[in-house]
Amino acid sequence: MKKRVYHWQPELSSAIxxxxxxxxxxxxxxxxxxxxxxxxxxxxxxxxxxxxxxxxGHNRYFIVEDEYLIIHAILPVRRKKITLSAIEIIRVGSKCIEIKAPGFKEETQMFIMTKKNKTTFIEAIKNQTLFKAQIIEDPDLTISKHY
Known part of the structure; x- marks a missing residue:
């Protein structure tokens, strides 16, 4: 069975x-x-x-496996394999999601996704047995990071 990929773009400034x-x-x-x-x-x-x-540029995507969330980025250095149990919070905005996990540089990372990709990704990750994180619908979450 072919793995489903969910395409994303980086935060707004990097994408621009x-x-x-x-x-x-x-x-x-x-x-x-x-x-x-x-x-x-x-x-x-x-x-x-x-x-x-x-x-x-279109070679950025997520793959949800049984135990891992694989985040494929352009640079091999930025590619990550995070265990689903390590994800703490997923905030879902209108055009993006923010994942909080210890595997990221700043403990959190923003991903811009289309509405269809975002909803199918959230449904796929909810169906995993090891995924215990909290999913928060946040309409105030914008596509640019605030520091």
Whole structure:
């Protein structure tokens, strides 16, 4: 059986920086294309780099296993495998979720998710037997972190 993945994006400031740089590569490719009237190798290579970064940006996801929550991020250093019993609180906002667990750098991490992904992820994690954390519906939770 194939594992279900739940896609996410990082907090708002990181997402804006990443996607701005990615679309900057697209605009550079388009500018290089406008310089010539026929297909141009360098602009096609830069366009290929743009598509690579788009695929890389969509390569962030959760996998819920029997004992673990696997958080797959772009950088291998940031990938985490957290036991479900270690999760303390999950706060659910309108556009994001915040997970509090000791495995994170600041004990908590924010994830932006679509409404469909968020609801299916919450239902999947509730159905795990080792998951004992409290799930809090918080309409005041915004997509930017407050320190």
């Amino acid at each position: 920086i990443y996607w701005s740089c990615t679309f900057g590569i697209l605009f550079l490719s388009l500018i290089l294309t406008l310089e010539h009237t026929r297909p141009y190798l360098i602009s096609n290579i830069v366009l290929g780099i743009f598509f690579f970064f788009v695929l890389l």
